[in-house]
Amino acid sequence: MQKMWIGWLAAVVFVAAAGWAGSQYGAWYAAALAAVIVGAVTRRGFSIVAGGLGGLLSWGLMLAWMALREPVGKAAGDVAAAIGVGIGSGAVVVVATLAVAAVLSLCGAWLGMALGQWVKVPT
Numbered sequence: 001m002q003k004m005w006i007g008w009l010a011a012v013v014f015v016a017a018a019g020w021a022g023s024q025y026g027a028w029y030a031a032a033l034a035a036v037i038v039g040a041v042t043r044r045g046f047s048i049v050a051g052g053l054g055g056l057l058s059w060g061l062m063l064a065w066m067a068l069r070e071p072v073g074k075a076a077g078d079v080a081a082a083i084g085v086g087i088g089s090g091a092v093v094v095v096a097t098l099a100v101a102a103v104l105s106l107c108g109a110w111l112g113m114a115l116g117q118w119v120k121v122p123t
Contacts, residue, residue, distance in 0.1 A: 008046050011038045015054025015105060016061070023062050031055040031101065032108035039112020040119075048109045055105025060098055 015034045022030020035051030066072050076090030085092050 004046070007042070008050050011042065011047060011050035012054045012057065014038060015051055016057040019055055019058025019101075019105070020061060023058065029104070031058045031105045035105040035108030036112035036115070039109035039114075040116035041112075043113050043116040047113060048106055051109025051112075052102045052106035055108075056098055056102040058105075059101035063094065063097065 015031050015038060018034030019031025022028070022033075031054060032051075035047075035055060038051055038054075039047045063072060072094075073090050076093040079093045080086060080089040083093075
């Protein structure tokens with residue numbers, strides 16, 4: 001049981017670290033690619049959750065890091081007003097961004113699991 005938790009935690013950290021590193025160079029999709037790798041290598045159901053959580057964590061940490069240096073809340077509020085959600089509803093944009101991150105990485109892990117069964121990946 002403990003070995004499974006270590007593998008799950010390693011998968012989350014790998015996806016989050018890859019997403020963070022990729023976003024430093026403009027590769028916003030890096031967390032999804034890392035989730036594809038996790039899904040292909042493990043081919044287990046937990047890789048979908050680990051991929052989604054890792055993507056959420058990487059984009060969330062990046063937003064938090066940006067918020068320390070830049071006015072992210074104001075930009076999110078402007079986007080919310082532009083799309084018609086309402087002035088001052090920047091939290092909606094932030095939550096939607098994090099949801100996209102989780103779903104993108106979750107789908108990456110699912111794709112990796114499918115490819116891992118189709119192409120024999122050594123485990």
